[in-house]
Amino acid sequence: MTAEWAVAELQFACLGDRRRQKRLVRIVSDLASQPHATMPQASGDWAATQGAYDFWSSPRVSSDAIRQAHQRSTIERIKVHPMVLAIQDTTELNFTHHPSKKGMGHLDSATSRGLKVHSVFCSSANGVPLGVLHQQVWARDPATIGKKHSRNQTETKDKESQRWLTALDATQKVMPESITVLTVADREADIYDFLATERPENSQLLIRAYHNRQVKNSDGTKEVERLQGAIAKVPIAGQLDLELRANPQREARKATLNLQATTVEILPPQSHPHHQNLQPLTVQVILASENNPPTTEKPVSWLLLTTLPINGFSDLVQCLRWYSYRWLIERYHYVLKSGCGLEQLQLETAERIERAISTYTIVAWRLLWMIYESRHHPELGGDTILETHEWQALYCTIHGTPIPSESPPTLSNCIRWIAKLGGFLGRSCDGEPGVKTLWRGWQRLHDIAGTWKLVSTHSPPDVKPDFVKKDVSKA
Missing domain, CATH: 3.90.350.10 (Transposase Inhibitor Protein From Tn5; Chain A, domain 1)
Known part of the structure; x- marks a missing residue:
């Protein structure tokens, strides 16, 4: 779901091997698509799951190197402020x-x-x-x-x-x-x-x-x-x-x-x-x-x-x-x-857990960024965070129609709709959606968008997927 973003975010990664960098991009992309899912659920298949665990278990992968890749991208964002x-x-x-x-x-x-x-x-x-x-x-x-030390003298x-x-x-x-x-x-x-x-x-x-x-x-x-x-x-x-x-x-x-x-x-x-x-x-x-x-x-x-x-x-x-x-x-x-x-996480050692923390840090930041960016720049297009098939599937699911809009909805609307998939009611007294409903909705959108893309690819040009009519009744 977020492969292009993950590539850009990790462009400064220096892990000693391009295959490791490619694996890190895949892990971050999978987790960002389904932040609340387990590693096997987010990976989608056994090969990707095993690849993620092998990556976190490898002594050749440095937690600092993962952090520094994200840090350099963070500094680039800082430069405009x-x-x-x-x-x-x-x-x-x-x-x-x-x-x-x-x-x-x-x-x-x-x-x-x-x-x-x-x-x-x-x-x-x-x-x-x-x-x-x-x-x-x-x-x-x-x-x-149980040992007491004199804090004042240390x-x-x-x-x-x-x-x-x-x-x-x-x-x-x-x-x-x-x-x-x-x-x-x-x-x-x-x-x-x-x-x-x-x-x-x-x-x-x-x-x-x-x-x-x-x-x-x-x-x-x-x-x-x-x-x-x-x-x-x-x-x-x-x-x-x-x-x-x-x-x-x-x-x-x-x-x-x-x-x-x-x-x-x-x-x-x-x-x-x-x-x-x-x-x-x-x-x-x-x-x-x-x-x-x-x-x-x-x-x-x-x-x-x-x-x-x-x-x-x-x-x-x-x-x-x-x-x-x-x-x-x-x-x-x-x-x-x-x-x-x-x-x-089912990881056995502190070193492996630290590598996972460095990876999940990027995912957690991204989720928070989307929420607060939508509040400060609500007029931005939803394609800032979503690919075409994703915002189309989101639009049709929320509106109960098989025909998507011609242009992407706003970022603010996309965030509220994703949160709605996760249980956000959107009443006037509810305020803005929070991270909990967003990560739940994000996981559900991942499934909906995958089905939309599959059906759209194999449907005649004049036929739109209509599975969303059934799905929206459950939202």
Whole structure:
């Protein structure tokens, strides 16, 4: 279904053998066509299935080489944007239910086994996914279970938290100098060494604060105050209305946020091993706190640290909007695990799983890109993502007619129709389709389009396939 796209996306792949590159293109194409399917289902036959497993099992295939191919294509997409967001986050793949797998480490629960994955997911300043810039996969040493270490006396480079600094360095190395990159991260990235990392002029930070750090007193005295106290003294700059989505912890509601911002100098933590040699860090602090929240709900409160200049209320709102795009990497992890079924893969070792992660990463990004691209550029033609027989089969199935339109439908319509095949109702109260209905619909479209192409090829020119009349009644 997506062979042409897969060829273009992987044009920079360097796997040491053209046959391996061809196999990678085939695997990505098959998985992108049916992201929710098992490997045998997506491959279509035993030969292709065995080829995929052999590819992931081969020591001649480097996970880094797969990632670098996608990274280079991502950088090409980045080049047309003056500013991009590099969103960092960590997830875990739980393989406790597969005890025979080799190379697994303990997860956040000592009784769980699996792998940790830290990624840099890149998007445009408008929130359109552009690709994965960096990814690190590792297994924790089982020998460390139950052992306590003094975190305050251990340098960051010797901690697992070094991953945030490593990813920042990797991002800055590949980012063109003419493009501003804003690294966005949650509270786990509130690390003094991360904030203090040397950055080029085109690299900025936007993270959610976790620690109530010591800051220089704003009145010029030598007395030290805390971050939360410093921002609480600042007058409210304005208010922002925010539509909160429903989640397991709350119902959907409209929240009014009070916005405050100031500049502070963060003092080096006294527990840092090199405390005496460190200097204060100048950052902007933003506090978005809910005004008059419902008594039964937990109030919204975001405390953000950024190196971006804030010269007015519009800058405040923009920073909040950019931080809200951190949700994209949560969606990316959701697609990897629930959509692509990474935790169900029947691969025996960590090395093989890592090669599969590198491959599925491309598939997960592509699925998210289609959704957000359709929202920001709905007028684009559906042939941006679909071949002719695919959009024709989609059109006829949805409209219950054997005669397709003369021109491709819009990208927005195609995405909504594919999601409809996956269970999206499309009512006025339903909003935009999500990834779950899209990957379900994509798999169903694969079957419908295959039948359409087969029947169209073997039908007289004036006869159109009419199987879609029966299919649409089930949609």
